[in-house]
Amino acid sequence: MFGESVTVLSGTKKTLFVEAGKMAVKSSQAIFLLSVLCFGVVSYSSLLSTQGRWIVDSSGRRVKLACTTWVSHMEPMLAEGLHKKPLKDIVAKLVQLKFNCVRLTWATYMFTRYGNNTVAQTFDNLHLAQAKQGIAQNNPALLSMTHIQAFEAVVDEVGKQGIMVVLDNHVSNPKWCCADEDGNGFFKDADFDPTEWQSALANVASRFSNKNQVVGMSLRNELRGPRQNEDDWYHYVPDGATAVHNVNPNVLVILSGLNYAIDLSFLKKRSLDSSKWNNKLVYEAHWYPWSVHADTCADTINVVYDNSLFLQDGDQPVPLFLSEFGFDQTGRSKADNAFINCFLTAAAKYDFSWSLWALQGSYYRRDSKLDYEEVFGVLNADWDTIRNPQFMKDLQMLHPMIAEY
Numbered sequence: 523m524f525g526e527s528v529t530v531l532s533g534t535k536k537t538l539f540v541e542a543g544k545m546a547v548k549s550s551q552a553i554f555l556l557s558v559l560c561f562g563v564v565s566y567s568s569l570l571s572t573q574g575r576w577i578v579d580s581s582g583r584r585v586k587l588a589c590t591t592w593v594s595h596m597e598p599m600l601a602e603g604l605h606k607k608p609l610k611d612i613v614a615k616l617v618q619l620k621f622n623c624v625r626l627t628w629a630t631y632m633f634t635r636y637g638n639n640t641v642a643q644t645f646d647n648l649h650l651a652q653a654k655q656g657i658a659q660n661n662p663a664l665l666s667m668t669h670i671q672a673f674e675a676v677v678d679e680v681g682k683q684g685i686m687v688v689l690d691n692h693v694s695n696p697k698w699c700c701a702d703e704d705g706n707g708f709f710k711d712a713d714f715d716p717t718e719w720q721s722a723l724a725n726v727a728s729r730f731s732n733k734n735q736v737v738g739m740s741l742r743n744e745l746r747g748p749r750q751n752e753d754d755w756y757h758y759v760p761d762g763a764t765a766v767h768n769v770n771p772n773v774l775v776i777l778s779g780l781n782y783a784i785d786l787s788f789l790k791k792r793s794l795d796s797s798k799w800n801n802k803l804v805y806e807a808h809w810y811p812w813s814v815h816a817d818t819c820a821d822t823i824n825v826v827y828d829n830s831l832f833l834q835d836g837d838q839p840v841p842l843f844l845s846e847f848g849f850d851q852t853g854r855s856k857a858d859n860a861f862i863n864c865f866l867t868a869a870a871k872y873d874f875s876w877s878l879w880a881l882q883g884s885y886y887r888r889d890s891k892l893d894y895e896e897v898f899g900v901l902n903a904d905w906d907t908i909r910n911p912q913f914m915k916d917l918q919m920l921h922p923m924i925a926e927y
Contacts, residue, residue, distance in 0.1 A: 569772050570737045571801040575839035577774070577875060587686070587738075587843060587875035588921045589623035590616070590900060593882050594676070595692040595699070597648055599632045599669040600641055601676045602882040605656025606905035609664075609676065613683045616881070619900065619908075620918050624680050625740070625845060625877040627692035628673060630722040631713075636696075637670040644669065645886075653886045653893075674729070681735030688776065688877070689726060690740040690845070694719065698888055700744045700782065707747030709758045716758050720765045727770035738774035739766050740806060740845060744782045752788050755780060760794060767799045776804045776843055779830070783808040783846070786830045793838065804875075805833050808846040811861035819864035823871075831872055841875065848879030848898040851910040866916065873924040878917065883909065 569580050576584045594601040603612055616624060636644070642665040645654040657665055664672045680687055693699050693706040695713040705712035709719075723741060730736040741762045745755070763775040777794075779786035786805055796803035807830035816822040833840045847865055849858035869876060883901035888894035895903045902909050 569734075570774055572774070572803060572841050573801070575834040575841055577804065577841050584923055584925075586873075586921070586923045587623045587688070587877070588621055589625045589686075589688060589845075589875075589877035590619075590621050591625040591627065591690070591846065591877050591880040592676075593627050593692075593880060593885070594673060595627040595629040595632075595696055596885060596888065597696050598641075598644055598650065598653070598886045599629060599636060599639075599696050600644075600657075600664070600672055600886070601626070602885055603901075603905045604661045604664060605653040605886065606660065606884070608660045609679050610683075612881075612905065613679050613685065615901065615906075616680075616685055617683050619914060620921060621685065622921070623686040623688060623737075623877070624881070625688045625690050626673075626676065626680070627690045627743070628726065629696040630691060630694040630719055631696060632669050632673070633722045633725050634718050638668050640668055641665050641672050648887065650886055650892070670729075677730065677733060677736065681733060685735065686737045687733075687735050688738040688740055688774075688845075689730065689736060690743055691719070691723065691726075692743040700746060702747040708745055708749040709754050711747065711749060716761070720762055723762050724765045724769050727766040727773065731770040731772065736773060738776050738804065739770075740776040740778070741766065742778060744808065745778060745780055746782045750780050752780070755788075756792070756794075763799055763803070767802060771800060771802070773802065774804050775799055775802050776806050776845070778806045778808075778845075782813075784813050784829055786833060787828060789833065796840075804841045804843050805830070806843040806845040807831075809844060809865060810847065811849060811855075811858050819860075819867065822864055823868045826868065827872075831868075831874070834872065834874065844869070844874050844876040846877060846879045850897050851899065851913060852897050853910065862913070866920065869920050870924065876920070 570577055570585055572578065573582070577587065579585050592601055642654065654665070664675065667675065677687055695706055699706065706714055708714060709716045723739070727739060741759065759777055763777060766773065766775050783806060786807060809826055814822045814825045816825055830842060833842050849862045853859060878900065879898055880896060881900050882896050883899040883905050884896055884903040885894045893903070899909060900914065901907070908914055
């Protein structure tokens, strides 16, 4: 929780934020809002598509994604935390916290190169004996599964408890993301073969095509690095979207821009023809304390608008999914505290779908350190208690939709 001298929202700002969240909602939304506020879940029995700037279900009712990211793309290639708590308990925590969606990350090579390896084999190879023992205690069935089977088991449990899933292709080579020179940043980098990437996308889209809880596929996280350029973006990104849509036309295809998913401004000059994806196109962007350098919150929001939020406006609006935002939830960073105040203000104003980085309170291993704590995580390192309860209460005010389609 934030320290005594810092609050997430206070005074007039909190009043304005709450009022934005309480704007008039027509009677047709009443049941939907009640389900979100009381139960934190949305039915995914209807397929999602897009209408203008909104994501809607098959009845035309608007659906707002209120997600958190759950990492499964690191070297162990297993959703984090399964050595600390039973899978069903972790998912139940998501329900308790009123998220209606999980952005579940995956690595290309998990499906193209390592998919037949078992969880036990990989944990042995990585010398993660203590974590393996924890999995044996909390989720013993997972150890004998292949990585793909274990990934599917997580998706199944999330769906069983009524939560939607966005599958996010985070990296190619399983590892922490991201750096300019990590080999995973852009098409034709050392670990980013476009053909292998498209094959993996089609594989995943096909494998999960019969699971209604999987409502979207994010094609690639944070394109970046010295090779990035607009021409290759326009060449390869539509091919990836088509690879997904051809085998699973039911899911949303979610496309990110350049410069670590900050910049989509090049679409002002040249838009994509999305007609072949049948109202399934959603763009995504990321926003962190270090993403924008501006003097005031208003200036920061203006920069983000010019980079990505503009897509929701104009003659041909498209939904925007803020698929990563996050901050140090210990409250120790004044800059991060100021950032999240600004983010919440923008989110109330622009009413976009979003995904908080991140669920995990720790990693099996990161930067060669075992049980690495994630201070941006919703959960503490024990995977049981909430790191910042007050922030979670404030975040839940973003769940209701301010506008309806």
